[in-house]
Amino acid sequence: MGAAVPKQYLDLAGRPVIDYSLGLFLDHPRISGVVVALDPTDERWPRTAYADHPQIRRADGGDERCHSVLNALDLVADEKRTRTGSWSTTRLGPACARRISTCC
Numbered sequence: 001m002g003a004a005v006p007k008q009y010l011d012l013a014g015r016p017v018i019d020y021s022l023g024l025f026l027d028h029p030r031i032s033g034v035v036v037a038l039d040p041t042d043e044r045w046p047r048t049a050y051a052d053h054p055q056i057r058r059a060d061g062g063d064e065r066c067h068s069v070l071n072a073l074d075l076v077a078d079e080k081r082t083r084t085g086s087w088s089t090t091r092l093g094p095a096c097a098r099r100i101s102t103c104c
Contacts, residue, residue, distance in 0.1 A: 008021075009048075015049070018036075018048055018050075019049045019050060022034060022053075022056065033055045035056075035072040036057070036072075038059075040061070045058070057076075
């Protein structure tokens with residue numbers, strides 16, 4: 001977009017865009033949590049409305065989007081394994097699974 005600020009943090013009616021997106025997910029009755037993959041050095045995230053929300057988990061972003069997705073899935077799997085001694089994740093579509101496997 002050419003902005004000095006990453007697009008997820010652009011101001012929209014007084015709030016960063018990411019706040020609107022996360023709010024929609026968290027307000028949905030069938031979503032129990034959200035994982036946000038961010039650059040480990042991201043200094044803007046702590047100033048968002050959901051940075052300390054109990055249903056939000058932060059994963060380290062990767063060099064490419066597929067690395068970020070894999071890091072987020074690993075976080076979910078680790079948390080599930082810790083709680084239950086086993087884990088499962090939602091089924092990935094074939095295109096997504098191929099993209100992750102070829103990228104990593």
